[in-house]
Amino acid sequence: MTFLQPIMLWGLLAASTPVLIHFINRMRHRPVLWGAMLFLARARRSSTKFAKLRRFLLLACRVLALAALAFLLSRPLLGGFVGRLFAGPPELVVIVLDRSASMEARTGNGEETLRKRALVKLAESRSLLDEVRRIVVLDSATGKPVELPSAHQLGDERFWHGTDTRADLPALVERAMVVIGEAGAGRAEVWVVSDLQAANWRPAASTWQGFAERQARLRQDVVFRLLSLADDTQANAAVRVVASELRFEGSGQVLDLSFEIIAPQALNQKMVVSLQLNGRAQNLEVQLTKGRLFVRRSFPLANRDAGWGMVEIPADGNARDNRAFFAWEPPGQRLAVVVAENAAVGRTLGFAACPVPGDPERLLESRARGQLGDLAGVSLLIWQGRPPEGADREVVEAFLEQGGQALFFPGDRAAGDLFAGLGWAKPGVAPQDKPWAVANWDQENGPLAGTPSGIQLSVDRLKLLRTCTLLGTTEEQFAFLVDETPFLAASAVGGGRAWFCTTLPHREWSTLGRGTVLLPLVQRLLNDGGRRFGHIQVHDCGEEVELADLVPLASGVSGANVTTAGVFRSDAGMVVLRRPAEEDLPGRLAEPEVRELFGDIPLQLLHDRRGTRQAGLQSELWWAMALLGLLFMLGEALLTVRPPRGDLEGAL
Numbered sequence: 001m002t003f004l005q006p007i008m009l010w011g012l013l014a015a016s017t018p019v020l021i022h023f024i025n026r027m028r029h030r031p032v033l034w035g036a037m038l039f040l041a042r043a044r045r046s047s048t049k050f051a052k053l054r055r056f057l058l059l060a061c062r063v064l065a066l067a068a069l070a071f072l073l074s075r076p077l078l079g080g081f082v083g084r085l086f087a088g089p090p091e092l093v094v095i096v097l098d099r100s101a102s103m104e105a106r107t108g109n110g111e112e113t114l115r116k117r118a119l120v121k122l123a124e125s126r127s128l129l130d131e132v133r134r135i136v137v138l139d140s141a142t143g144k145p146v147e148l149p150s151a152h153q154l155g156d157e158r159f160w161h162g163t164d165t166r167a168d169l170p171a172l173v174e175r176a177m178v179v180i181g182e183a184g185a186g187r188a189e190v191w192v193v194s195d196l197q198a199a200n201w202r203p204a205a206s207t208w209q210g211f212a213e214r215q216a217r218l219r220q221d222v223v224f225r226l227l228s229l230a231d232d233t234q235a236n237a238a239v240r241v242v243a244s245e246l247r248f249e250g251s252g253q254v255l256d257l258s259f260e261i262i263a264p265q266a267l268n269q270k271m272v273v274s275l276q277l278n279g280r281a282q283n284l285e286v287q288l289t290k291g292r293l294f295v296r297r298s299f300p301l302a303n304r305d306a307g308w309g310m311v312e313i314p315a316d317g318n319a320r321d322n323r324a325f326f327a328w329e330p331p332g333q334r335l336a337v338v339v340a341e342n343a344a345v346g347r348t349l350g351f352a353a354c355p356v357p358g359d360p361e362r363l364l365e366s367r368a369r370g371q372l373g374d375l376a377g378v379s380l381l382i383w384q385g386r387p388p389e390g391a392d393r394e395v396v397e398a399f400l401e402q403g404g405q406a407l408f409f410p411g412d413r414a415a416g417d418l419f420a421g422l423g424w425a426k427p428g429v430a431p432q433d434k435p436w437a438v439a440n441w442d443q444e445n446g447p448l449a450g451t452p453s454g455i456q457l458s459v460d461r462l463k464l465l466r467t468c469t470l471l472g473t474t475e476e477q478f479a480f481l482v483d484e485t486p487f488l489a490a491s492a493v494g495g496g497r498a499w500f501c502t503t504l505p506h507r508e509w510s511t512l513g514r515g516t517v518l519l520p521l522v523q524r525l526l527n528d529g530g531r532r533f534g535h536i537q538v539h540d541c542g543e544e545v546e547l548a549d550l551v552p553l554a555s556g557v558s559g560a561n562v563t564t565a566g567v568f569r570s571d572a573g574m575v576v577l578r579r580p581a582e583e584d585l586p587g588r589l590a591e592p593e594v595r596e597l598f599g600d601i602p603l604q605l606l607h608d609r610r611g612t613r614q615a616g617l618q619s620e621l622w623w624a625m626a627l628l629g630l631l632f633m634l635g636e637a638l639l640t641v642r643p644p645r646g647d648l649e650g651a652l
Contacts, residue, residue: 008073009070009074012070015063015066015070017066018062018066057635058636061633061636062636065632065633069629071625091187091188092133092135092136092179092187092189093129093134093136093189094136094190094191095122096172096176096190096193098115098140098167098195099139099163100163100165100166100167101162101165101166101580102195102200102320102583104318104320105236105318106233107232107233108232108233108234115162116157118193118229119154119155120155121227123154125151126151134185136148136183138176141163141165141563143168145175162320163541164320164542164563164565164578164580165540165541165542165580166200166580166582166583168200169200170202170207171207173190173207174211177190177215177218180218181220187223188222189222189223189225190222190223190225193227194226194227194229196228196590197588197589199582200582211598212598224598224601224602225603225604226594226604228591233317233318234317235265235317236263236265236316236318236321237263237288238322238583239324240259240324240579240584241258241324241325241578242294243256243258244257244258245328245527247331254298255298255299255300255328257297257298257299258295259311260292260294260444261273261292261293261295261313262291262292263291264291264586265291268287270287270288271314272314273285273312274313276312277301277309278307296450296451296454305330306535306573307329308325308326308576312324320565321579321584323565324565324579325565325576325578326576327538327567327576328536329536329574334380334530336363336365336379336380336382337381338366339368339381339383339385340366340384341386341412342384342385342412342504345505346366349382349384350366351515352505352518352522352523353382353522369385369392372388372392372395375404377533378404380405380406380525381404383409384408385409385411386417387418389417400498401493404532405496405497406498406499407501407522408499408500409501409504410427413426419498421472421474422472422491422498423472423500424471424500425468425469425470427467427468428468429465429466430466437460437461437462438462438479438481439480439481441459442479446478447478447521448517457516458516463510464509465508465510466503467485467502467510470486470489474489487502488500488521505518535574536574536575537570537573539575539576541562541577541578542580543562547562548570550569551570552567553567553569553574564577565577565579
């Protein structure tokens with residue numbers, strides 16, 4: 001037996017109060033021998049045994065009534081056979097409802113989405129939920145617990161409509177345990193309703209580690225149930241905008257647009273993509289060959305003003321991922337700061353940042369190590385030499401946290417120091433007759449990707465005479481040598497990134513200084529770092545941001561809230577709300593994989609009623625203690641009733 005309020009067990013000391021009062025009362029009366037009373041005592045000697053028994057029963061009823069009150073306040077839980085015998089409906093049910101964009105996938109018959117099917121299944125469970133004292137819903141769109149006055153609201157789509165948000169299932173399940181702990185319910189259940197998308201469950205998340213141990217420390221008994229919606233769904237494709245850049249070409253301006261189509265179930269299939277640029281529609285035909293296609297196109301624009309656009313693919317199994325929105329604006333000033341130990345390398349890096357002297361849109365400053373100063377207004381920091389130290393390190397870290405970009409090159413003698421988890425070892429020298437080369441690089445994403453016209457950078461033509469082995473670990477690696485050692489890698493720091501190159505743009509190190517790779521690399525990072533100074537806000541749907549007075553710009557976008565993707569106009573400028581990228585990933589977990597995440601905690605199907613009477617369940621017995629207390633007080637009342645006067649006279 002366990003107790004939800006064990007501190008109230010101190011109330012058992014109060015059960016001794018009737019005993020103390022009894023002995024104190026006995027001490028108040030001193031025996032006095034008196035002949036007449038001795039005669040009466042002898043006359044009633046036959047009823048003395050019954051009088052003592054009555055006193056003992058009266059005392060026991062009072063003690064047990066107080067003990068029952070103490071047990072009632074301590075809220076005991078009882079397991080085993082007795083727990084199963086008294087087990088009833090749970091006091092609290094927390095429903096973790098997945099409302100992410102992937103839940104809008106249509107089922108095989110195409111009549112309903114996974115989310116609507118989930119609501120129907122929950123509505124069918126009203127007979128169970130009507131017996132529950134409290135129902136709390138944790139939906140993925142808001143992440144906030146909402147207590148429902150009635151189970152009938154579960155089927156109302158006005159409350160649980162579709163969204164373009166993600167679902168963080170580990171955080172939601174952990175939050176459900178917090179809700180149960182704060183509620184202090186004796187018995188509770190957690191119903192998880194999800195399509196088992198792997199990106200939402202995040203099996204590698206640290207939350208799952210030790211989850212079973214944390215749950216075991218709760219005094220309440222919790223049953224986990226899973227409503228799996230990972231059934232066969234219709235074929236689906238998703239579209240995502242990768243980049244949209246406005247550049248000037250001659251006397252005009254051109255929009256460079258890059259987008260990606262993810263269609264795992266489509267091979268060797270033609271698709272007509274609809275584009276909208278400032279409300280003007282045009283079609284583009286593409287060919288899907290590998291189930292994943294990157295498309296880059298350039299579109300001439302009539303003016304230099306800011307604008308918006310939308311990419312749309314044909315209707316399929318999920319309407320939520322068929323659109324992607326974007327916006328653009330004229331590029332503003334971009335300031336680059338160069339800090340270099342080698343003067344020749346510093347001049348080369350400065351030319352890559354500002355290739356046209358006097359360009360009003362490309363500004364360059366050279367600063368010395370130890371005198372970095374403020375980086376406010378800087379788009380790109382280029383650092384050559386040992387990583388920043390002391391005050392410089394703090395300035396660079398703050399710069400990256402605010403969304404800046406930093407490109408690091410090794411020094412002539414790498415010291416092995418790390419910054420943002422990365423650094424360089426001592427440089428290695430290639431054979432004179434066989435310089436090293438870059439064998440593989442990301443040609444679709446990152447600063448080494450091809451141009452919108454499809455031309456790839458000549459990264460594989462670089463000749464590397466010296467390179468430094470990269471120290472530290474990172475998953476963001478964009479180029480590799482023949483031996484698979486990284487050539488270019490990045491580490492995320494807050495809203496920015498620290499990029500590390502393993503060679504120098506110097507003739508004794510490599511041919512990187514010729515500019516065919518270095519120039520686009522630096523210019524792209526310069527543009528990425530300068531976007532944070534623009535007037536276009538880009539947020540993932542569901543982010544906790546304050547956006548007011550949003551006016552939809554794209555046709556077909558209904559409403560203006562942070563859970564719906566679209567492009568909007570506000571007083572501060574344009575706002576792009578986009579669908580989180582992980583919602584386009586098709587992978588799903590199997591039910592055994594989900595059970596493995598819960599460890600030793602049993603995970604039952606939602607409609608498997610066998611879990612209601614399982615051996616491990618515990619029942620709260622406060623109502624039994626209240627009943628016993630009432631019975632003991634009733635017994636005390638009966639024992640204190642005085643016998644009729646006629647019976648006393650007959651005894652005398």
